[in-house]
Amino acid sequence: MTNITVRIKRFNPDTDDKPRWQDYTVALDTEKTVLDALEEIKSEQDGSLTFRRSCRHAICGSCAMMVNRKNGLVCTKPLKEAVEEVGFFGAKNTVTIEPLPYLPVIKDLVVDQSVFWQQYEAVRPWVIPVENIPTKEFRMSQAEVDAMNRAETCIMCGACYSSCPVIAGNKSYIGPHALLKLFLRVMDPRDTEIEARLDQIANDNGAFRCHKVSNCIGACPKGLNPAQAISALGNMALRANKLSQARAERLKTLIAQVEASASE
Ligand code: FES
Numbered sequence: 001m002t003n004i005t006v007r008i009k010r011f012n013p014d015t016d017d018k019p020r021w022q023d024y025t026v027a028l029d030t031e032k033t034v035l036d037a038l039e040e041i042k043s044e045q046d047g048s049l050t051f052r053r054s055c056r057h058a059i060c061g062s063c064a065m066m067v068n069r070k071n072g073l074v075c076t077k078p079l080k081e082a083v084e085e086v087g088f089f090g091a092k093n094t095v096t097i098e099p100l101p102y103l104p105v106i107k108d109l110v111v112d113q114s115v116f117w118q119q120y121e122a123v124r125p126w127v128i129p130v131e132n133i134p135t136k137e138f139r140m141s142q143a144e145v146d147a148m149n150r151a152e153t154c155i156m157c158g159a160c161y162s163s164c165p166v167i168a169g170n171k172s173y174i175g176p177h178a179l180l181k182l183f184l185r186v187m188d189p190r191d192t193e194i195e196a197r198l199d200q201i202a203n204d205n206g207a208f209r210c211h212k213v214s215n216c217i218g219a220c221p222k223g224l225n226p227a228q229a230i231s232a233l234g235n236m237a238l239r240a241n242k243l244s245q246a247r248a249e250r251l252k253t254l255i256a257q258v259e260a261s262a263s264e
Helices: 034-045 079-084 114-122 142-152 165-169 176-187 194-202 215-219 226-239 245-263
Strands: 003-010 020-027 064-067 070-073 094-098 105-107
Touching: 003 034, 020 034, 034 079, 034 094, 070 215, 079 094, 114 176, 142 176, 176 194, 176 226, 194 226, 215 226
Parallel strands: 003 094
Antiparallel strands: 003 020, 064 070, 064 094
Protein backbone atom coordinates (compact mmCIF):
# COMPACT_ATOMS: atom_id res chain seq x y z
CA MET A 1 0.00 0.00 0.00
CA THR A 2 1.33 3.48 -0.92
CA ASN A 3 2.11 5.95 1.81
CA ILE A 4 1.22 9.59 1.23
CA THR A 5 1.97 12.84 3.02
CA VAL A 6 -0.85 14.82 4.59
CA ARG A 7 0.43 18.37 5.05
CA ILE A 8 -1.67 20.29 7.55
CA LYS A 9 -1.62 23.99 8.36
CA ARG A 10 -1.55 24.18 12.13
CA PHE A 11 -1.90 26.98 14.63
CA ASN A 12 -2.10 26.87 18.39
CA PRO A 13 -2.73 30.36 19.80
CA ASP A 14 -1.13 29.31 23.10
CA THR A 15 2.22 28.37 21.60
CA ASP A 16 2.49 29.64 18.01
CA ASP A 17 3.14 33.19 16.79
CA LYS A 18 1.97 32.28 13.32
CA PRO A 19 0.60 29.24 11.44
CA ARG A 20 3.04 26.45 10.55
CA TRP A 21 2.93 23.37 8.36
CA GLN A 22 3.19 19.86 9.75
CA ASP A 23 3.52 16.69 7.71
CA TYR A 24 2.06 13.29 8.60
CA THR A 25 2.37 9.98 6.77
CA VAL A 26 -0.81 8.03 6.07
CA ALA A 27 -1.38 4.81 4.10
CA LEU A 28 -3.45 5.44 0.98
CA ASP A 29 -6.51 3.24 0.93
CA THR A 30 -9.13 3.61 -1.81
CA GLU A 31 -11.92 3.51 0.78
CA LYS A 32 -10.55 6.38 2.87
CA THR A 33 -11.88 9.91 2.83
CA VAL A 34 -9.79 12.95 3.75
CA LEU A 35 -11.71 13.01 7.05
CA ASP A 36 -10.70 9.38 7.68
CA ALA A 37 -7.07 10.42 7.24
CA LEU A 38 -7.51 13.26 9.76
CA GLU A 39 -9.19 10.89 12.24
CA GLU A 40 -6.36 8.39 11.81
CA ILE A 41 -3.73 11.06 12.42
CA LYS A 42 -5.55 12.29 15.52
CA SER A 43 -6.13 8.87 17.04
CA GLU A 44 -2.82 7.20 16.11
CA GLN A 45 -0.20 9.91 15.66
CA ASP A 46 -1.07 13.27 17.19
CA GLY A 47 -3.97 13.79 19.56
CA SER A 48 -3.41 17.54 19.60
CA LEU A 49 -4.62 17.94 16.00
CA THR A 50 -7.90 19.88 16.14
CA PHE A 51 -10.73 19.88 13.59
CA ARG A 52 -14.52 19.85 13.49
CA ARG A 53 -16.72 17.07 12.21
CA SER A 54 -19.97 15.45 13.19
CA CYS A 55 -22.27 13.62 10.76
CA ARG A 56 -19.65 12.24 8.29
CA HIS A 57 -22.37 12.29 5.61
CA ALA A 58 -22.39 15.84 4.15
CA ILE A 59 -25.35 16.85 6.30
CA CYS A 60 -24.07 18.91 9.25
CA GLY A 61 -21.61 21.09 7.31
CA SER A 62 -19.10 21.16 10.16
CA CYS A 63 -16.14 19.62 8.31
CA ALA A 64 -15.65 22.31 5.65
CA MET A 65 -11.95 22.99 5.08
CA MET A 66 -9.59 23.81 2.27
CA VAL A 67 -8.05 20.76 0.58
CA ASN A 68 -5.39 21.46 -2.04
CA ARG A 69 -6.45 25.15 -1.92
CA LYS A 70 -10.12 24.38 -2.65
CA ASN A 71 -12.96 24.69 -0.14
CA GLY A 72 -15.14 21.64 0.45
CA LEU A 73 -16.27 18.95 2.86
CA VAL A 74 -13.57 16.51 3.92
CA CYS A 75 -16.09 13.81 4.92
CA THR A 76 -17.07 13.19 1.30
CA LYS A 77 -13.72 13.84 -0.36
CA PRO A 78 -11.95 10.57 -1.26
CA LEU A 79 -8.32 10.67 -0.17
CA LYS A 80 -7.26 9.08 -3.45
CA GLU A 81 -8.95 11.86 -5.42
CA ALA A 82 -7.22 14.48 -3.27
CA VAL A 83 -3.83 12.82 -3.86
CA GLU A 84 -4.37 12.80 -7.61
CA GLU A 85 -5.06 16.54 -7.69
CA VAL A 86 -2.07 18.78 -8.12
CA GLY A 87 -1.31 19.99 -4.60
CA PHE A 88 -0.58 23.60 -3.78
CA PHE A 89 3.10 22.76 -3.38
CA GLY A 90 3.18 20.53 -6.42
CA ALA A 91 4.59 17.77 -4.25
CA LYS A 92 3.84 14.24 -5.43
CA ASN A 93 1.65 12.09 -3.18
CA THR A 94 0.89 15.05 -0.94
CA VAL A 95 -2.47 16.41 0.19
CA THR A 96 -2.56 19.85 1.79
CA ILE A 97 -5.28 20.73 4.31
CA GLU A 98 -5.92 24.23 5.64
CA PRO A 99 -8.70 25.92 7.61
CA LEU A 100 -11.34 27.87 5.69
CA PRO A 101 -9.87 31.22 4.63
CA TYR A 102 -11.03 34.73 5.60
CA LEU A 103 -12.13 33.59 9.06
CA PRO A 104 -10.12 33.82 12.29
CA VAL A 105 -8.48 30.53 13.24
CA ILE A 106 -9.30 29.28 16.73
CA LYS A 107 -6.95 26.30 16.53
CA ASP A 108 -5.54 24.25 13.64
CA LEU A 109 -8.45 23.58 11.25
CA VAL A 110 -11.17 25.14 13.42
CA VAL A 111 -12.28 28.64 12.47
CA ASP A 112 -14.42 31.16 14.32
CA GLN A 113 -17.69 31.39 12.38
CA SER A 114 -19.33 34.00 14.62
CA VAL A 115 -19.70 36.63 11.87
CA PHE A 116 -21.01 34.01 9.46
CA TRP A 117 -23.80 33.06 11.89
CA GLN A 118 -24.53 36.66 12.85
CA GLN A 119 -25.13 37.51 9.21
CA TYR A 120 -27.31 34.45 8.81
CA GLU A 121 -29.44 35.48 11.79
CA ALA A 122 -29.58 39.09 10.59
CA VAL A 123 -31.56 38.09 7.48
CA ARG A 124 -34.18 36.32 9.64
CA PRO A 125 -34.00 33.14 7.55
CA TRP A 126 -37.20 31.75 8.99
CA VAL A 127 -40.72 32.15 7.55
CA ILE A 128 -42.64 35.09 9.01
CA PRO A 129 -46.25 34.01 8.36
CA VAL A 130 -49.55 35.92 8.34
CA GLU A 131 -51.31 36.01 11.68
CA ASN A 132 -54.42 34.27 10.43
CA ILE A 133 -53.28 31.23 8.50
CA PRO A 134 -55.73 30.71 5.60
CA THR A 135 -57.53 27.40 5.36
CA LYS A 136 -56.51 26.99 1.70
CA GLU A 137 -53.03 26.01 0.65
CA PHE A 138 -50.43 28.53 -0.58
CA ARG A 139 -49.95 28.09 -4.33
CA MET A 140 -46.60 28.14 -6.16
CA SER A 141 -45.71 27.62 -9.80
CA GLN A 142 -43.50 24.66 -10.69
CA ALA A 143 -40.72 27.10 -11.68
CA GLU A 144 -40.84 28.69 -8.19
CA VAL A 145 -40.75 25.27 -6.54
CA ASP A 146 -37.77 24.27 -8.68
CA ALA A 147 -35.93 27.50 -7.82
CA MET A 148 -36.51 26.92 -4.10
CA ASN A 149 -35.47 23.29 -4.29
CA ARG A 150 -32.16 24.32 -5.77
CA ALA A 151 -31.48 26.58 -2.79
CA GLU A 152 -33.00 24.52 0.01
CA THR A 153 -30.31 21.87 0.29
CA CYS A 154 -27.75 24.35 1.65
CA ILE A 155 -26.14 22.89 4.80
CA MET A 156 -24.50 26.13 5.99
CA CYS A 157 -20.97 24.74 5.84
CA GLY A 158 -19.38 28.11 5.05
CA ALA A 159 -17.49 26.89 1.95
CA CYS A 160 -19.13 29.55 -0.25
CA TYR A 161 -18.74 32.28 2.35
CA SER A 162 -15.02 31.78 2.78
CA SER A 163 -14.36 31.54 -0.96
CA CYS A 164 -15.91 34.97 -1.56
CA PRO A 165 -13.40 37.75 -2.32
CA VAL A 166 -15.87 40.40 -1.14
CA ILE A 167 -16.01 38.73 2.28
CA ALA A 168 -12.21 38.72 2.32
CA GLY A 169 -12.21 42.52 2.43
CA ASN A 170 -15.59 43.39 3.88
CA LYS A 171 -17.11 41.36 6.70
CA SER A 172 -20.20 43.61 6.62
CA TYR A 173 -21.33 42.11 3.30
CA ILE A 174 -24.27 39.82 4.04
CA GLY A 175 -22.55 37.01 2.17
CA PRO A 176 -23.66 34.29 -0.26
CA HIS A 177 -24.92 31.95 2.47
CA ALA A 178 -27.31 34.51 3.99
CA LEU A 179 -28.41 35.86 0.62
CA LEU A 180 -29.27 32.32 -0.47
CA LYS A 181 -31.52 32.04 2.60
CA LEU A 182 -33.06 35.43 1.79
CA PHE A 183 -33.79 34.11 -1.69
CA LEU A 184 -35.70 31.18 -0.15
CA ARG A 185 -37.84 33.49 1.97
CA VAL A 186 -38.52 35.94 -0.85
CA MET A 187 -39.71 33.04 -3.01
CA ASP A 188 -41.87 31.63 -0.21
CA PRO A 189 -45.57 32.56 -0.63
CA ARG A 190 -46.16 32.05 3.12
CA ASP A 191 -43.74 34.83 4.07
CA THR A 192 -45.11 38.32 4.82
CA GLU A 193 -41.89 40.32 5.06
CA ILE A 194 -41.18 40.83 1.36
CA GLU A 195 -40.86 44.64 1.64
CA ALA A 196 -38.38 44.53 4.52
CA ARG A 197 -36.44 41.72 2.85
CA LEU A 198 -36.16 43.64 -0.43
CA ASP A 199 -34.88 46.67 1.53
CA GLN A 200 -32.22 44.46 3.09
CA ILE A 201 -31.27 43.02 -0.30
CA ALA A 202 -30.87 46.53 -1.73
CA ASN A 203 -28.87 48.02 1.14
CA ASP A 204 -25.16 48.78 0.84
CA ASN A 205 -24.09 45.36 2.11
CA GLY A 206 -26.70 43.38 0.20
CA ALA A 207 -26.93 41.81 -3.24
CA PHE A 208 -25.35 44.75 -5.08
CA ARG A 209 -22.11 44.29 -3.14
CA CYS A 210 -21.55 40.98 -5.00
CA HIS A 211 -18.74 41.35 -7.56
CA LYS A 212 -19.95 38.41 -9.67
CA VAL A 213 -16.68 36.51 -9.21
CA SER A 214 -18.80 33.40 -8.62
CA ASN A 215 -16.25 31.50 -6.51
CA CYS A 216 -19.25 30.43 -4.41
CA ILE A 217 -20.53 28.19 -7.21
CA GLY A 218 -17.37 26.09 -7.40
CA ALA A 219 -17.01 25.98 -3.62
CA CYS A 220 -20.50 24.68 -2.81
CA PRO A 221 -20.31 20.94 -1.98
CA LYS A 222 -24.02 20.62 -2.73
CA GLY A 223 -23.74 22.00 -6.27
CA LEU A 224 -25.86 25.07 -5.47
CA ASN A 225 -25.60 28.40 -7.24
CA PRO A 226 -25.64 31.28 -4.71
CA ALA A 227 -24.42 33.70 -7.41
CA GLN A 228 -27.53 33.07 -9.50
CA ALA A 229 -29.78 33.55 -6.46
CA ILE A 230 -27.99 36.83 -5.63
CA SER A 231 -28.51 38.06 -9.22
CA ALA A 232 -32.21 37.15 -9.02
CA LEU A 233 -32.51 39.05 -5.72
CA GLY A 234 -30.79 42.10 -7.22
CA ASN A 235 -33.21 42.07 -10.14
CA MET A 236 -36.19 41.78 -7.80
CA ALA A 237 -34.94 44.73 -5.71
CA LEU A 238 -34.36 46.81 -8.85
CA ARG A 239 -37.81 46.02 -10.20
CA ALA A 240 -39.30 46.98 -6.85
CA ASN A 241 -37.37 50.28 -7.00
CA LYS A 242 -35.61 49.44 -3.76
CA LEU A 243 -32.18 50.78 -4.58
CA SER A 244 -31.25 53.30 -1.88
CA GLN A 245 -30.69 56.88 -3.02
CA ALA A 246 -27.03 56.74 -1.96
CA ARG A 247 -26.47 53.47 -3.79
CA ALA A 248 -28.21 54.79 -6.92
CA GLU A 249 -25.98 57.89 -6.86
CA ARG A 250 -22.84 55.79 -6.52
CA LEU A 251 -23.93 53.55 -9.38
CA LYS A 252 -24.58 56.62 -11.55
CA THR A 253 -21.12 57.99 -10.73
CA LEU A 254 -19.52 54.65 -11.54
CA ILE A 255 -21.36 54.40 -14.87
CA ALA A 256 -20.31 57.97 -15.73
CA GLN A 257 -16.66 57.15 -14.90
CA VAL A 258 -16.77 54.00 -17.05
CA GLU A 259 -18.31 55.91 -19.97
CA ALA A 260 -15.77 58.72 -19.63
CA SER A 261 -12.80 56.34 -19.63
CA ALA A 262 -14.27 54.45 -22.61
CA SER A 263 -14.47 57.66 -24.68
CA GLU A 264 -10.86 58.76 -23.93
S1 FES B 1 -19.00 15.79 8.95
FE1 FES B 1 -20.98 16.64 8.61
S2 FES B 1 -20.79 17.53 6.64
FE2 FES B 1 -18.88 16.56 6.93
